[in-house]
Amino acid sequence: MKITVNNKETEFDGTSVSDLAAQLQLPEKGVAVAVNNEMIPRSEWQATPLAENASVVIIKAACGG
Amino acid sequence: MEKLVIAGKEFGSRLFLGSGKFSSNQIMEEAIKASGTEMVTLAMKRIELDDKEDDMLKHIAHPNIQLLPNTSGVRDADEAVFAAQMAREAFGTNWLKLEIHPDPRYLLPDSVETLKATEKLVKLGFVVLPYCQADPVLCRQLEEAGAATVMPLAAPIGTNKGLETKEFIRIIIEQAGVPVVVDAGIGAPSHAAEAMEMGASACLVNTAISVAGNPVEMAKAFKMAVEAGRMAYESGLGAVATNNMVASASSPLTAFLNE
Numbered sequence: 001m002k003i004t005v006n007n008k009e010t011e012f013d014g015t016s017v018s019d020l021a022a023q024l025q026l027p028e029k030g031v032a033v034a035v036n037n038e039m040i041p042r043s044e045w046q047a048t049p050l051a052e053n054a055s056v057v058i059i060k061a062a063c064g065g
Numbered sequence: 066m067e068k069l070v071i072a073g074k075e076f077g078s079r080l081f082l083g084s085g086k087f088s089s090n091q092i093m094e095e096a097i098k099a100s101g102t103e104m105v106t107l108a109m110k111r112i113e114l115d116d117k118e119d120d121m122l123k124h125i126a127h128p129n130i131q132l133l134p135n136t137s138g139v140r141d142a143d144e145a146v147f148a149a150q151m152a153r154e155a156f157g158t159n160w161l162k163l164e165i166h167p168d169p170r171y172l173l174p175d176s177v178e179t180l181k182a183t184e185k186l187v188k189l190g191f192v193v194l195p196y197c198q199a200d201p202v203l204c205r206q207l208e209e210a211g212a213a214t215v216m217p218l219a220a221p222i223g224t225n226k227g228l229e230t231k232e233f234i235r236i237i238i239e240q241a242g243v244p245v246v247v248d249a250g251i252g253a254p255s256h257a258a259e260a261m262e263m264g265a266s267a268c269l270v271n272t273a274i275s276v277a278g279n280p281v282e283m284a285k286a287f288k289m290a291v292e293a294g295r296m297a298y299e300s301g302l303g304a305v306a307t308n309n310m311v312a313s314a315s316s317p318l319t320a321f322l323n324e
Contacts, residue, residue, distance in 0.1 A: 006111040024114065030122045031112065032155035039150040057111065059151050061122040063093070064108025064137050065083025065222070065271030 003054045017045040020056065031060050066295055069266055071244055072160075072192045072213040074131070078103045079261065080291045081133070081246065082284070083271025084125055092280055094124040100274070100284035104267075106133045106162050109152060122156075133194065135162040141175070142182035149186055161186065162216070164196040172222045176203050180210060187211030196248050199230035204237045204245075215241060216248035216269065219260065223272040225252025228259055238264045254283075254290030261294025262302060 003012045005024070012020060017033055017040055026033075033040050034057040040048050050056070069076040081104040087093035097105060105125045125132065134152035139145045142165070149161050163186065165179050166172045179195050180203065186193045192213045197203055199217035207215050217237055220226035228234065229250065238245050244266030251257050257268045270287055277283035306313070 005114065008114060010114070026112075027120075029157075030120065030155055032109075032151040034147070034151060037147065039147065039154055041154055057151075059109040059155060060112050061120070061134075061156065062108040062110035063084045063087065063090075063121050064135055065085040065106055065269075 001052045003050055003052070003056060005056045006058060012050065015049055017048045017050060017056075020050060021045060024058070026058065031058055033058050066292065067299060069244060071194075076103045076131075076267075077101075078288070078291075079267040079295055080257070080287055081106070081248075081267055081269040082274065083269065084108075084121065084275075085271050086275040087280060088275075090119050090121050090124040093121070093275070096274055096280045096284040097125060097130070099281045099288070101288045103129055104131045104133050106135050106269070106271070107156070108135050108137045109148065109155065131160060132156050132158050133160050133162045134158065135164050135196075136182075137164055137166075139165055140167040140178075141165065142178045142185060145178070145182040146185050146189070149189070149191055153191070159190055160192045160194070162194050162196060166196075166222075174198055174218070176200065179203075180206055183207050183210045183212050194246065199233040199237065201233060201236040201240055205240060208241065208243050212243060214244045214246050214266070216246040218249040219247050219256065220250025220252075222249045224250050225273055226250050227252055227256035231259075231263075234260065234265070235263055254286045257287055258290040258294035258297075261291055262297045264298050267291075 036055050069079050078101045080102050082100055082102040083106045134156050136145045136148040139148050153159050165175045174197050176198050183193050183195050194214045195207050195212050196216045204215040220229040246267045246269055247260040247265045248269040251270050252273045260268055274280050274283045
């Protein structure tokens with residue numbers, strides 16, 4: 001199915017946020033994930049399903065003052 | 066030098082560093098070390114799906130350093146709350162530099178949204194350090210809303226203009242019951258020293274260090290300036306003469322050569 005990750009259309013063949021994290025090889029630390037504008041704590045990734053057209057935002061650290 | 070205490074946590078250094086605009090992560094890391102800072106800000110960005118860049122986090126993460134994620138890029142209180150939740154999840158800290166500046170030209174903070182966001186974030190358990198206008202009334206309101214510090218600007222972000230808001234910062238310091246951190250616009254160690262002499266609790270410096278010809282040496286210079294300014298403040302500065310006051314001798318005036 002298709003979802004968007006950081007506004008980019010992405011083919012995804014899993015079911016949960018955990019599956020997406022595995023597909024994208026997200027690091028163990030230093031990232032946060034939101035699905036449809038709601039932050040999903042890592043402890044809930046497994047239990048959070050991703051539906052067709054879900055909008056996922058993934059952030060990490062950047063330099064800034 | 067007295068320790069700085071914010072939200073119950075002690076800091077030996079009164080210089081906070083921003084991590085923006087360094088020419089490399091390596092130089093940033095060296096400047097952080099040279100500055101002796103124990104608080105470093107960072108921002109957030111969306112990951113690239115084929116991301117191979119050097120992770121900046123490993124250059125600033127250190128047991129002695131409190132990470133201070135900022136909310137740069139948000140336009141209102143609701144976006145700030147969302148950004149704060151993302152930051153807490155990603156970096157494992159509930160400390161937050163709240164900054165809401167919707168206008169990209171001057172990057173001046175939106176006072177109404179900053180106050181609203183402070184109220185919400187404090188209720189959500191965040192330690193909120195708001196970047197704000199040098200507005201003594203607003204600073205009291207932020208404190209009442211539960212802000213851990215207030216961080217009034219000296220001048221617009223990145224301008225290096227120094228203490229353009231000096232008289233207001235003086236009033237803020239006089240009234241504040243929380244630490245006052247002078248943030249934004251500090252362009253030279255002398256500006257930082259002056260803020261500290263006035264009784265500011267700390268200074269947050271970024272551009273003046275990161276774009277200096279030699280950022281590592283400049284970080285040291287700021288360290289010394291902040292320490293000197295604080296030491297002078299704690300020592301009690303002498304009174305300044307008023308305009309109509311004549312000179313006051315610091316040597317005995319006996320005319321020993323003529324006797």
